[in-house]
Amino acid sequence: xxxxPLLARRAAKEVPALFRAGAASPRGVIxxxxxxxxxxxxxxxxxxxxxxxxxxxxxxxxxxxxxxxxPRPLLALLVAKLAAEGLAVSEDNLxxxxxxxxxxxxITHLLVDPGDPVIVEAPTFIGALQTFRNAEADLYEVTLxxxxxxxxxxxxxxxxxxxxxxxxxxxxxxxxxxxxxxxxLAGERRRALVALARRYGTMxxxxxxxxxxxxxxxxLPFLYSLDPEGAVFQVRTFSKILAAGLRLGYxxxxxxxxxxxxxxxxxxxxxxxxxxxxxxxxxxxxxxxDRLTAHIAELKEVxxxxxxxxxxxxxxxxxxDVSWTVPQGGFFTWLTLPEGLDxxxxxxxxxxxxxxYIPGASYFARGDGRRNLRxxxxxxxxxxxxxxxxxxxxxxxxxxxx
Amino acid sequence: xxxxPLLARRAAKEVPALFRAGAASPRGVIxxxxxxxxxxxxxxxxxxxxxxxxxxxxxxxxxxxxxxxxPRPLLALLVAKLAAEGLAVSEDNLxxxxxxxxxxxxITHLLVDPGDPVIVEAPTFIGALQTFRNAEADLYEVTLxxxxxxxxxxxxxxxxxxxxxxxxxxxxxxxxxxxxxxxxLAGERRRALVALARRYGTMxxxxxxxxxxxxxxxxLPFLYSLDPEGAVFQVRTFSKILAAGLRLGYxxxxxxxxxxxxxxxxxxxxxxxxxxxxxxxxxxxxxxxDRLTAHIAELKEVxxxxxxxxxxxxxxxxxxDVSWTVPQGGFFTWLTLPEGLDxxxxxxxxxxxxxxYIPGASYFARGDGRRNLRxxxxxxxxxxxxxxxxxxxxxxxxxxxx
Numbered sequence: 001x002x003x004x005p006l007l008a009r010r011a012a013k014e015v016p017a018l019f020r021a022g023a024a025s026p027r028g029v030i031x032x033x034x035x036x037x038x039x040x041x042x043x044x045x046x047x048x049x050x051x052x053x054x055x056x057x058x059x060x061x062x063x064x065x066x067x068x069x070x071p072r073p074l075l076a077l078l079v080a081k082l083a084a085e086g087l088a089v090s091e092d093n094l095x096x097x098x099x100x101x102x103x104x105x106x107i108t109h110l111l112v113d114p115g116d117p118v119i120v121e122a123p124t125f126i127g128a129l130q131t132f133r134n135a136e137a138d139l140y141e142v143t144l145x146x147x148x149x150x151x152x153x154x155x156x157x158x159x160x161x162x163x164x165x166x167x168x169x170x171x172x173x174x175x176x177x178x179x180x181x182x183x184x185l186a187g188e189r190r191r192a193l194v195a196l197a198r199r200y201g202t203m204x205x206x207x208x209x210x211x212x213x214x215x216x217x218x219x220l221p222f223l224y225s226l227d228p229e230g231a232v233f234q235v236r237t238f239s240k241i242l243a244a245g246l247r248l249g250y251x252x253x254x255x256x257x258x259x260x261x262x263x264x265x266x267x268x269x270x271x272x273x274x275x276x277x278x279x280x281x282x283x284x285x286x287x288x289x290d291r292l293t294a295h296i297a298e299l300k301e302v303x304x305x306x307x308x309x310x311x312x313x314x315x316x317x318x319x320x321d322v323s324w325t326v327p328q329g330g331f332f333t334w335l336t337l338p339e340g341l342d343x344x345x346x347x348x349x350x351x352x353x354x355x356x357y358i359p360g361a362s363y364f365a366r367g368d369g370r371r372n373l374r375x376x377x378x379x380x381x382x383x384x385x386x387x388x389x390x391x392x393x394x395x396x397x398x399x400x401x402x
Numbered sequence: 403x404x405x406x407p408l409l410a411r412r413a414a415k416e417v418p419a420l421f422r423a424g425a426a427s428p429r430g431v432i433x434x435x436x437x438x439x440x441x442x443x444x445x446x447x448x449x450x451x452x453x454x455x456x457x458x459x460x461x462x463x464x465x466x467x468x469x470x471x472x473p474r475p476l477l478a479l480l481v482a483k484l485a486a487e488g489l490a491v492s493e494d495n496l497x498x499x500x501x502x503x504x505x506x507x508x509i510t511h512l513l514v515d516p517g518d519p520v521i522v523e524a525p526t527f528i529g530a531l532q533t534f535r536n537a538e539a540d541l542y543e544v545t546l547x548x549x550x551x552x553x554x555x556x557x558x559x560x561x562x563x564x565x566x567x568x569x570x571x572x573x574x575x576x577x578x579x580x581x582x583x584x585x586x587l588a589g590e591r592r593r594a595l596v597a598l599a600r601r602y603g604t605m606x607x608x609x610x611x612x613x614x615x616x617x618x619x620x621x622l623p624f625l626y627s628l629d630p631e632g633a634v635f636q637v638r639t640f641s642k643i644l645a646a647g648l649r650l651g652y653x654x655x656x657x658x659x660x661x662x663x664x665x666x667x668x669x670x671x672x673x674x675x676x677x678x679x680x681x682x683x684x685x686x687x688x689x690x691x692d693r694l695t696a697h698i699a700e701l702k703e704v705x706x707x708x709x710x711x712x713x714x715x716x717x718x719x720x721x722x723d724v725s726w727t728v729p730q731g732g733f734f735t736w737l738t739l740p741e742g743l744d745x746x747x748x749x750x751x752x753x754x755x756x757x758x759y760i761p762g763a764s765y766f767a768r769g770d771g772r773r774n775l776r777x778x779x780x781x782x783x784x785x786x787x788x789x790x791x792x793x794x795x796x797x798x799x800x801x802x803x804x
Contacts, residue, residue, distance in 0.1 A: 003600060003605075003629070003632045003633040003656070005513060005571075005572075005603075005604070005605045005633075005659070006513070006569060006571060006603070007512060007513060007662065008511065008512060008513055008514055008515045008518075008571075009515050010511065010515075010666070011511070011512045011513075011662050011665070011666060034467075036466060036467055037466070039461075039462040039465070039466055042461055042462070042465045044457050044458060044461050047457050047461075047465075048453070048454045048457050048458065051450070051453045051454070051457070052450045052453070052454070055446050055449050055450050055453070056446060056450065059441075059444055059446050059449075060441040060444070061647070062647050063441070063444045063449075063645035063646065063647040063648070064438060064439070064441055064444075064645075064646055064647050065436070065438055065641070065646045065647070066647065098500055098669045098672070098673075099669055099670055101668055101669045101670050102668075102669045104668075105668050105669065109410065109412065109413070109536070110409060110410060110413045111407060111408070111409060111410055111413075112410055113410045113411050113412075114516075116410075127668055127670065130665070130668050131668045134511070134665075134666055134668065167408060169407070169408060169410075170407075198405060201407075201408070202407070203405075203407045227405070230405045231405040231407075239467075243465035243466075243675065244465065244466055244467045244670075245463070245464050245465040245466050245467070245468065245673065245674040245675040245678075246465070246673060246675050247669065247670070247671070247672065247673040247674075247675075254405070257407070260409070260413050263413070263532070263536075264412070264413060264536055266503055266504075266506075266507050266529055266532050266533045266536065267500045267501055267503045267504045267507065267649065268501055268503050268529065268646075268649070269649070270500070270649065271500075271647065271648060271649040271673060271676060272647040272649075273645065273647040273648050273649075273676065274673060274675065274676070276647075
């Protein structure tokens with residue numbers, strides 16, 4: 001009964017498939033691929049208790065349609081949580097979303113018409129690239145160094161666009177513990193970035209999925225807090241600090257733009273059940289944070305140890321001319337292989353040797369990244385990380401010697 | 403710190419705000435407005451038990467990122483549930499979504515470029531209208547009668563478009579217990595509709611949010627089952643049969659188109675937690691349905707009694723020249739007021755008299771519906787429905803007498 005519909009332009013071209021959690025690695029292959037949270041850290045019994053409380057005490061709201069912006073207990077929690085992080089916002093700045101990814105999608109729909117310029121970091125988050133491609137954005141890249149996005153390079157792109165009579169609709173950045181590069185935008189660059197967005201009349205999208213998970217060093221100001229009610233959207237998530245499976249995130253937005261985001265959020269609101277549950281888990285009473293704060297402190301211990309194990313193994317086993325970033329937080333480090341090697345071409349050999357990773361090219365809008373690869377240290381226990389790195393380094397060493 | 407971004411076209415024009423559950427009616431006003439499920443029917447204790455089971459036995463999957471198409475236990479449940487309803491599909495036909503609304507949104511993104519023709523029923527679901535407007539679709543309407551959409555009227559539109567060198571990208575229809583009209587597409591019209599979609603090279607989107615809640619009469623074939631793997635997408639939801647607050651729905655799609663829908667679903671998959679929970683609630687073991695089936699049977703008793711109460715009150719209190727549809731299922735009846743009356747203009751008077759409703763004009767793409775209004779019988783107990791209808795009929799009667 002074949003019937004061929006006319007597809008929209010965005011769907012008619014080939015786009016790369018998003019990763020799937022279900023695609024398990026072959027037996028015996030250590031996956032250093034996915035930025036998944038540690039399943040051993042899920043707070044099962046606290047969630048059992050919190051769910052029972054939500055269903056019995058707040059079931060009439062948690063199981064019903066709710067406000068599009070988000071359930072009230074969660075909004076109260078977010079205001080308190082952000083205040084504790086130094087970000088003063090009210091409920092009028094908040095929109096609860098299905099993970100951070102829906103936040104990026106909504107902001108893209110708000111700003112981007114087909115053909116509009118969008119500036120991304122190189123490398124950047126694969127899901128965001130997919131979202132911008134679905135919107136038929138015209139993608140421009142700005143390279144990163146060890147201190148994150150380079151403002152002069154960004155200004156070059158903005159100036160070139162202006163000279164061509166165009167204006168970037170948004171600059172997408174992951175300033176803190178970047179995915180995939182593991183680097184963090186330096187403090188003075190944060191101010192420069194906001195100033196550039198204002199000068200060239202564009203918006204910053206600050207994807208902050210990891211800032212709660214800092215293992216070293218002092219917190220840096222959010223881009224949003226450098227320009228509240230101004231040129232910044234902040235995209236956040238509970239995926240890394242509570243449970244990815246709840247699909248719970250939020251956008252911090254200038255008050256004036258929130259109603260427009262609401263109009264584009266046609267899913268009748270993100271799960272009230274998940275929102276009530278996150279708030280009930282976080283602590284007892286409106287805006288209480290103590291249980292969530294304690295849980296995040298535990299997570300930091302777990303992930304710091306894993307990061308240290310992976311970096312230690314790299315220091316021990318990496319052949320000469322391999323370099324990597326040293327993340328102060330988050331889930332990833334980013335490797336650069338010796339000249340002449342190609343991380344994509346090397347992957348079958350690595351998998352045959354019992355380790356797998358995501359080659360760097362996937363993280364670039366316009367190619368590049370052949371010598372790079374991303375390693376995640378979030379998902380596996382330390383001994384598997386060490387063994388995975390050992391296998392990888394042997395394969396790289398052999399290839400470099402050829 | 404004002405900073406005015408350039409908005410995308412879809413966001414720069416005014417669109418009607420979606421309804422919000424939080425917007426409570428003024429004290430003492432009976433809301434016959436929202437198609438919300440009966441909160442008294444939420445199966446609280448069964449959900450407490452199922453959640454504890456999911457968290458303890460399946461927590462590593464339910465709290466983690468999952469497959470974009472949906473969690474395996476839910477897909478197994480859906481295959482079994484649809485088979486029991488006479489729809490033979492496999493997991494390759496299924497995509498789990500954030501309620502039915504995200505399904506409509508994804509299909510729209512798959513098919514519709516700005517300016518593309520989309521055909522809707524008049525009246526139709528407000529959320530779908532908003533979705534099509536966000537996509538900058540060019541909307542065409544086909545009127546309903548007591549047996550649903552009229553195939554000759556539909557063919558007029560399809561033929562006119564063809565004559566103008568255009569092709570409708572999709573026809574959006576709610577064939578069973580239509581929202582807002584409460585009517586059901588007659589059996590022979592279903593075949594005619596599918597034949598027209600095929601003849602004119604367009605896709606049908608069968609929004610089926612209510613078919614499980616049939617109070618009278620025999621089930622009719624799904625449009626999807628009249629043309630499997632062909633010209634039909636079916637959009638479904640758990641909002642009416644389990645809990646709207648889980649935001650859980652699904653799309654039944656031709657196998658060949660499913661990967662393209664997955665590519666557009668950039669939210670990293672709908673909540674694995676909600677999916678595992680729905681499957682665990684439905685019954686013990688893969689694909690088990692017994693608890694869900696029993697729950698739906700209870701819901702039908704509740705809603706049938708409410709429908710009967712509302713229709714009984716209309717028969718008792720309605721002034722002459724008011725007519726209404728007699729729904730065989732679902733949540734709504736649709737009133738037509740005497741000539742000369744305007745349901746929107748009458749609303750303040752009705753609210754002053756202690757009852758509120760949604761005026762018909764909201765449900766039309768291009769105006770019209772002034773004499774119509776929608777009444778929902780799902781949310782309130784029978785005595786409040788009767789009193790609400792009594793107040794409404796008094797206001798209408800007084801206005802008609804002026």
